[in-house]
Amino acid sequence: MTTLSERSAKFGAAEGDNGIIRCDACPVLCRIRPGRSGACARYANQDGLLIRTDPVVLLELAVEEGQKLVPFTEASEDWDGNLLNPARAFVTGIGAGTTYPDYKPAPFIVSQKHNGVDTVTVVTEGIFSYCGVKVKIDTDRHLGPETAAIRCGGEQVGHVTTAEYGSQMLSLGGVRHLTGGSKKEGNVTCDTLLKLCNGEAVELTIDNGHSVVVQAGKAPIVDGNPERRMRVGCGSATVGIFAKQWLGHVDEVIVVDDHITGVLTEHQAGRVLDMRPGGIRVKGRKSTPGRYFQVANPGMGWGGTDITDPLSIIQRIDPAVAWPGLRLLLTSTTGEDALWCVLDENLVPQPAAMPSDVRVVVDRIGENCEPSTCTVLFMAGAGGSLRAGVTENPVLLTRSVQDGTTKVTLGGAPAMLWPGGGITVMVDVLRLPKNAFGYVPTPALVAPIEFTLPRALYEASGGHTSEIVAVTDVIRAYGGDARVEFANPVNPWPLRADG
Amino acid sequence: MAFESGRVSWREPQVGVLPGGRLHLQHGPIDLVIKVEGDPALVSRSYAAASERFHTVLHELASELNLLRKPLSGDRPPDASSPIARRMIAACWPHRAVFITPMAAVAGAVADEISAIMLAATPDMRTLYVNNGGDIAVHVVDNEMLRIGIVPDLAEAMPEAAIRVCHGSGIRGIATSGWRGRSFSLGIADAVTVLAHSAAEADAAATIIANVVDVADPAVSRACAQSLDPDSDLGELLVTTHVGALPENQVLAALSAGSDQAQRLLDAALILAAALVVQGKWRIVQGRSGLLFPMA
Numbered sequence: 001m002t003t004l005s006e007r008s009a010k011f012g013a014a015e016g017d018n019g020i021i022r023c024d025a026c027p028v029l030c031r032i033r034p035g036r037s038g039a040c041a042r043y044a045n046q047d048g049l050l051i052r053t054d055p056v057v058l059l060e061l062a063v064e065e066g067q068k069l070v071p072f073t074e075a076s077e078d079w080d081g082n083l084l085n086p087a088r089a090f091v092t093g094i095g096a097g098t099t100y101p102d103y104k105p106a107p108f109i110v111s112q113k114h115n116g117v118d119t120v121t122v123v124t125e126g127i128f129s130y131c132g133v134k135v136k137i138d139t140d141r142h143l144g145p146e147t148a149a150i151r152c153g154g155e156q157v158g159h160v161t162t163a164e165y166g167s168q169m170l171s172l173g174g175v176r177h178l179t180g181g182s183k184k185e186g187n188v189t190c191d192t193l194l195k196l197c198n199g200e201a202v203e204l205t206i207d208n209g210h211s212v213v214v215q216a217g218k219a220p221i222v223d224g225n226p227e228r229r230m231r232v233g234c235g236s237a238t239v240g241i242f243a244k245q246w247l248g249h250v251d252e253v254i255v256v257d258d259h260i261t262g263v264l265t266e267h268q269a270g271r272v273l274d275m276r277p278g279g280i281r282v283k284g285r286k287s288t289p290g291r292y293f294q295v296a297n298p299g300m301g302w303g304g305t306d307i308t309d310p311l312s313i314i315q316r317i318d319p320a321v322a323w324p325g326l327r328l329l330l331t332s333t334t335g336e337d338a339l340w341c342v343l344d345e346n347l348v349p350q351p352a353a354m355p356s357d358v359r360v361v362v363d364r365i366g367e368n369c370e371p372s373t374c375t376v377l378f379m380a381g382a383g384g385s386l387r388a389g390v391t392e393n394p395v396l397l398t399r400s401v402q403d404g405t406t407k408v409t410l411g412g413a414p415a416m417l418w419p420g421g422g423i424t425v426m427v428d429v430l431r432l433p434k435n436a437f438g439y440v441p442t443p444a445l446v447a448p449i450e451f452t453l454p455r456a457l458y459e460a461s462g463g464h465t466s467e468i469v470a471v472t473d474v475i476r477a478y479g480g481d482a483r484v485e486f487a488n489p490v491n492p493w494p495l496r497a498d499g
Numbered sequence: 500m501a502f503e504s505g506r507v508s509w510r511e512p513q514v515g516v517l518p519g520g521r522l523h524l525q526h527g528p529i530d531l532v533i534k535v536e537g538d539p540a541l542v543s544r545s546y547a548a549a550s551e552r553f554h555t556v557l558h559e560l561a562s563e564l565n566l567l568r569k570p571l572s573g574d575r576p577p578d579a580s581s582p583i584a585r586r587m588i589a590a591c592w593p594h595r596a597v598f599i600t601p602m603a604a605v606a607g608a609v610a611d612e613i614s615a616i617m618l619a620a621t622p623d624m625r626t627l628y629v630n631n632g633g634d635i636a637v638h639v640v641d642n643e644m645l646r647i648g649i650v651p652d653l654a655e656a657m658p659e660a661a662i663r664v665c666h667g668s669g670i671r672g673i674a675t676s677g678w679r680g681r682s683f684s685l686g687i688a689d690a691v692t693v694l695a696h697s698a699a700e701a702d703a704a705a706t707i708i709a710n711v712v713d714v715a716d717p718a719v720s721r722a723c724a725q726s727l728d729p730d731s732d733l734g735e736l737l738v739t740t741h742v743g744a745l746p747e748n749q750v751l752a753a754l755s756a757g758s759d760q761a762q763r764l765l766d767a768a769l770i771l772a773a774a775l776v777v778q779g780k781w782r783i784v785q786g787r788s789g790l791l792f793p794m795a
Contacts, residue, residue: 020729026527027561031729039528041681476517 014048021050047441090487090494091474092411093125093448094436105464106389111455112471114495118455120468121494122390129444131380132173133196134426136164137212137220138230138372140258140304140333143168144209151205155188156181160206166230170204170214172196178443190443196376197429197437197445210300216376217430223300229369231333235262235303236291238333241368242361243269246329249357252278253329256295256313256337258304266290279321280328282313303332310339317347329358335365376429378437382408382449383422390451393462397451398423400461406453409494411436412487425449433485452494512557514550522546526557528681529609531631535617536643537624545627548620549613556609559583567602568732571595583612590699593769594707600732602682607674607702610636614698629698632681634674636698641666647673649692649774649791660774660781662694662791670771670790672698676705677776683724683731683738687745687753687777688712693761694771694790704770712757712775718743745778754782 030038037044108123158172177189201215213221235257253264267290284295299306331338340354387394413431418424438446512526522533559581586608587601614636649660691709695701720741724733761773761784772785
């Protein structure tokens with residue numbers, strides 16, 4: 001179910017099989033046919049979903065954390081509304097709608113004084129044909145080979161891209177899947193992006209890999225198993241971090257990791273601690289002493305490898321170096337998997353009960369792991385025709401965004417601007433108000449976008465100055481119907497010059 | 500107090516203040532803009548009375564919707580319990596020879612009810628209007644006058660004619676109907692504005708007149724009312740969905756049909772005046788001049 005349909009379900013219910021929705025928003029209980037609006041013209045049936053026709057979102061800045069609505073005193077100037085303090089309100093693009101054709105001024109061009117500076121915020125909902133999400137999944141678990149196709153319901157919606165430290169990375173959406181493939185591929189891609197951007201869970205499968213359920217801010221679920229921990233570091237790093245704590249309690253530690261497996265006594269950390277070499281050689285390609293690449297294949301086993309029997313990692317135990325009674329710890333980089341062994345008289349590792357002093361350190365590996373989380377960044381290019389709704393001279397907008405004079409926010413959330421040409425932005429979807437994203441059947445995603453700049457600069461750069469309205473007027477006209485949300489405290493206030 | 504309906508709680512009626520000291524009351528499809536001129540204490544007392552009365556208006560109407568959506572006919576008007584429903588039935592009853600349901604007067608009846616409550620609370624205000632989406636209840640005292648603009652096209656909302664409402668005119672209600680308005684119309688009028696003794700009567704009459712401002716022409720698109728709104732009180736009747744450019748003779752024919760109807764209602768003392776607009780052409784029907792006049 002898409003977010004729109006969830007929103008729809010909140011206000012209405014499908015009736016019969018001809019697309020009619022009964023609107024529960026008020027006691028009239030209109031039954032609305034597809035493409036029509038209810039008696040109030042505020043709710044409409046769009047493709048079987050009940051939508052609010054004008055829910056612009058106003059963000060309200062709480063003065064301090066925990067402080068509720070700031071009442072506007074009656075003495076204040078000519079204010080006669082009772083909703084929002086205009087000095088603390090920010091009009092977002094969510095629900096603002098779009099203007100078409102592009103050269104028409106954006107739906108809201110709002111003037112507001114902030115810290116003594118007259119600012120203008122151009123508020124619109126952009127229709128982004130070039131857009132997608134970058135997903136970071138904090139797990140070592142091998143999800144699929146790099147560049148492998150990622151599918152949703154059989155359609156390709158993206159690919160596995162370059163892994164990062166402790167995380168698997170997915171790149172989803174983009175024009176090639178939205179509009180470059182079949183109609184179905186485009187629609188599935190659009191739906192996948194919309195759900196991810198609005199914070200819903202999506203199940204993806206990776207060719208020659210695994211299935212993963214991704215939801216922004218939540219742990220990934222790999223082949224049905226929720227992931228708990230992000231590795232503390234690679235195997236070599238784990239050795240480096242905990243070597244001193246193991247000293248005296250173990251004779252050898254092997255930290256199994258798909259990237260770099262660490263072997264304590266051979267590793268620089270063990271040498272510096274004057275540890276006696278253990279003589280246990282693991283499989284794989286030696287990088288530097290005590291650090292081994294490719295000890296196994298990537299997989300769902302220990303440390304992102306396909307190993308389920310950790311002793312299978314051992315290639316050889318040197319009888320000239322190792323000794324009977326050698327105490328060997330094998331662990332993963334999250335501490336979730338660990339095995340304690342002692343070498344018998346034939347130098348064969350025999351599993352045994354792990355001493356509590358060692359268990360403490362293994363547990364500490366786990367304690368030092370961050371929770372495994374999926375993060376979803378929406379990425380899109382706003383360098384196209386939507387700029388014409390801001391100014392008659394679009395390149396001036398591009399330049400002032402690039403030099404930092406014009407701030408770009410999405411639903412009030414700060415956007416990371418990619419340097420270079422155009423206006424290519426990235427934003428953490430969890431920083432936007434709920435259900436900030438929509439779609440058009442092109443298919444393309446609709447996302448709120450706001451450009452905030454000094455009024456003088458706006459006027460000088462060919463802005464639609466005759467369309468500027470005071471924030472007080474926006475609140476008067478839309479306040480009663482707007483969704484008012486507190487600004488996300490993790491975001492800088494969009495109007496702050498230094499934000 | 501929130502009204503519970505299964506999973507959702509309905510939004511309460513919204514009360515707000517608009518620039519110019521106007522009161523804004525909104526609940527579901529009802530959207531009232533109210534203005535009272537008078538002593539500030541009177542104004543706030545009358546606004547308080549309006550807001551209080553407004554609280555249950557939508558629920559009263561919703562509870563009798565089935566009755567109010569049935570066409571009127573026969574010898575006896577149906578019984579309704581809400582005073583607004585009774586206003587609707589009373590305003591529509593004289594027109595029952597043609598197809599009409601009490602819903603034809605819903606907007607005007609709500610305006611009348613709120614206006615009556617305010618007048619009862621503060622009888623000595625100078626002027627008052629309650630504008631329910633273009634259907635307006637008005638009240639002026641002896642030496643006051645209210646000027647109201649008329650729009651020829653509901654899509655454009657630029658007044659091109661004006662109404663002077665003074666106490667002696669008898670005008671207590673103004674309503675406009677047209678194919679582009681909020682309710683369905685059987686005709687092709689861009690606007691039919693009616694002045695009457697109440698907003699509900701004006702509302703019903705504007706609907707009746709606009710329905711016959713009509714011609715058969717390929718430029719007119721129509722659809723069965725229930726194919727657009729399954730609950731429409733107009734049932735299977737064909738309602739206008741689009742009117743393209745019409746030849747002048749067709750425009751004049753439509754206006755003539757409408758003004759004949761308006762004249763009949765004027766003769767029966769059901770209206771005080773009517774202004775009809777189709778594609779920029781005007782027709783004014785009034786018993787005595789001076790109520791309606793085009794703006795230069």
